[in-house]
Structures are given as structure tokens and as C-alpha cells.
């Protein structure tokens with residue numbers, strides 16, 4: 172199976188989030204970037220497909236040169252080659268157009284993406300890619316098996332699971348369940364060394380429209396300080412809940 176795994180380059184989940192002085196952009200100073208966690212589940216599932224059936228795994232990012240260490244990490248984990256489409260990913264539709272344009276020329280059987288990118292949390296790109304290609308799409312995918320040209324996918328739905336069948340080529344947006352956290356692979360020294368010589372092709376971006384523009388960002392209000400009330404002082408607790416918190 173020829174698989175494309177789309178990798179979003181996102182701030183480490185422990186990063187302190189700040190914006191630039193005009194609040195118009197995310198301040199990347201001092202931020203460590205990692206493979207989007209949902210994409211790591213997808214990459215591991217792709218490795219399982221390859222180990223069972225053969226084939227190849229290409230990882231792709233739409234981004235600037237700053238994302239290359241993230242792509243090299245995906246190569247160290249086991250992808251065969253990488254593609255970076257050279258552009259600032261400033262809009263989900265723009266990113267989807269780049270991915271779909273690349274995929275049209277490459278005859279992939281399967282495109283694995285994440286359910287959402289944990290930075291801008293749009294959950295938009297996978298559905299747009301499927302639509303642009305005219306391929307079936309399964310969102311929130313927690314399990315997938317293939318037989319011949321057919322895929323059985325399990326997706327999480329409210330209060331349960333749904334199994335759907337679709338024909339390849341197709342797009343899935345995956346999450347934990349495709350594989351479990353314990354299955355994720357940490358690059359070993361051999362992987363890191365071989366990743367250095369695996370191809371990382373940089374392609375120019377397609378001219379495509381941006382449909383949205385973020386005009387400002389704001390952080391949630393800081394949480395108020397905790398007030399400690401003596402366990403014996405029920406009257407004071409009731410007064411605070413009534414007069415200050417106004418919840419009773």
C-alpha cells in the first residue's frame with residue numbers, strides 16, 4: 172500500500188503559549204515543536220500496514236524550513252521519504268489545496284491525517300482534502316483494516332462506535348485507538364542515523380486562495396486565586412458562594 176501521512180508541526184503540549192505584541196500571531200520564541208500527537212498515531216498505524224503488506228510511507232508537511240526537524244523525526248520513526256511544501260500554512264483551505272495537489276500526482280492508496288491539529292484545532296484539513304480529491308473520508312477513525320481495495324474503518328461516535336466500509340483510495344482522520352500510546356515508536360540511534368540520508372523533497376507551493384485570516388488572538392482570563400475556608404466555618408463558605416461567587 173502506498174501511504175501518505177500528513178504531519179502537522181505543533182508546539183509541545185507543555186509549551187507556554189504567548190502571542191506577539193499586537194496579538195495577531197503566535198509567538199514561537201522558546202517553543203519546542205513536535206509531531207502532532209494525532210499524526211503520531213497515524214504514522215504508527217501506517218508502519219503496521221507497511222510491515223504487514225509492504226508498500227511505502229511518505230510523510231508530508233506544508234510549512235517553512237523550520238518544520239524539517241519534525242519531518243526528520245518521522246523519517247527516524249520509519250517513514251521512507253518526506254515532502255515539505257514550502258509555504259506558511261496560514262489557512263486550512265490553503266493547506267488542503269497543497270496536500271490534494273500533491274496527492275493527485277502520486278497515486279496514493281491511503282492518506283492518513285490527524286483528527287485535529289493541536290495548535291489551531293481547526294479539524295478542517297482532512298475533510299477538505301477528501302472533498303478536493305473526491306475520495307471517501309472517515310473522521311475520528313479509531314481502527315482500520317483493509318482487504319483488497321476495501322477498508323473497514325471504526326469511528327468513535329457519541330456513546331459508541333460505528334463501523335463503515337469504504338473503497339480505497341481514501342482519506343482518514345485518525346486518533347488514539349488506531350494504535351495505543353504504548354505502541355508509539357521512539358526513534359532509536361539507527362533510525363536517527365538512517366533518517367539523515369532519507370529523501371526530504373522540498374516542493375514549491377501551489378497558488379491557492381486563503382479563505383480565512385486570523386485577525387487577533389486572546390488568552391483565557393487568568394484563574395482567580397484560590398480562597399481557603401476553614402472546614403468548620405460553613406457560614407463563611409455559604410456567604411462567599413452567595414455574595415462573591417454568586418452560584419447559590
Ligand SMILES: Cc1cc2nc3c(=O)[nH]c(=O)nc-3n(C[C@H](O)[C@H](O)[C@H](O)COP(=O)(O)OP(=O)(O)OC[C@H]3O[C@@H](n4cnc5c(N)ncnc54)[C@H](O)[C@@H]3O)c2cc1C
Nearest residue numbers: 177233261262263284285287288291293294295296384385
Ligand atoms: C504563521 C502562521 C499563521 C497562521 N495564520 C492563520 C490564520 O490567519 N487563520 C487561520 O485559520 N489559521 C492560521 N494559521 C493556522 C493554519 O491555518 C493551520 O495550522 C492549518 O491550516 C491547519 O488547519 P487546522 O487547524 O484546521 O488543521 P486540522 O484540520 O485540525 O489538522 C488535522 C490534520 O490535518 C493535517 N495537517 C494540518 N495542517 C497541516 C500542515 N501544515 N501540513 C501537513 N498536514 C497538516 C494533519 O494530519 C493534522 O493532524 C496560521 C499558522 C501559521 C504557522
